[in-house]
Amino acid sequence: MSYILKLPAERGEQLRQIAAAKNKTVPEIIGDYIRAEIDAQTIPADLPGVEVETTPSELKIIMPGFEGAVPLSQVRILTSALRRADDEAAPEGKEHIRNLRAGIAALSGVSVKRMGGGLKLVSPITGRKYPMAFGVAADLADQIDRATE
Known part of the structure; x- marks a missing residue:
């Protein structure tokens, strides 16, 4: 949105x-x-409307029109893909991001795809896409890190 x-x-x-x-x-x-x-702590660090929950076995991401889960053992792959999606423009970043996306999709069904000025997450549950700017994706990675500490 x-x-x-x-x-x-x-x-x-x-x-x-x-x-x-x-x-x-x-x-x-x-x-x-x-x-x-x-x-400066003027506003909270978590993204509005985004819930990140952990269970003993997985991390769930819930956003408007999007829900996905990643095995806890693969959370670092997802956060790396979110943080480095804008590196795809660099030749050395292209293959790394492709491998990360393929790895996370194969393990959990969550797909991270690059688009224009950002990326989109594709939910394996609803099939819906959630677009986000690169900076927002990095903020989501930080929120995931806080949820899994």
């Missing part, structure tokens, strides 16, 4: 200028700001 922000044209242009000066996209600049506020 996308969220549309309405900004005065001047603020939108200022965001574009900041992004250009930092060689980033506007969504990356906004993501950086949100991460800074999480670090």
Whole structure:
């Protein structure tokens, strides 16, 4: 799900200028700001609407229209795939990400697929897809780490 922000044209242009000066996209600049506020403990670190639960044998991820489970023994494969999905653009990252995705899908049925400016998780239970930006995927990996500590 996308969220549309309405900004005065001047603020939108200022965001574009900041992004250009930092060689980033506007969504990356906004993501950086949100991460800074999480670090400052202004807001909680967990993603809104995302539940990560552990049982003795698996980790469950529940989001609107998405539910998937991964054996606990394979959680690190999933978190690595979530964190490194944007590395696929680099030649050395392409094969690594392909192997991670194939491994997690074979073990649990959860599929991680790269798309445009992010990735999507495909649920083996519902077959539904859950798209997310690379930064959000990395935040989900952090949330999974906290749930499995």
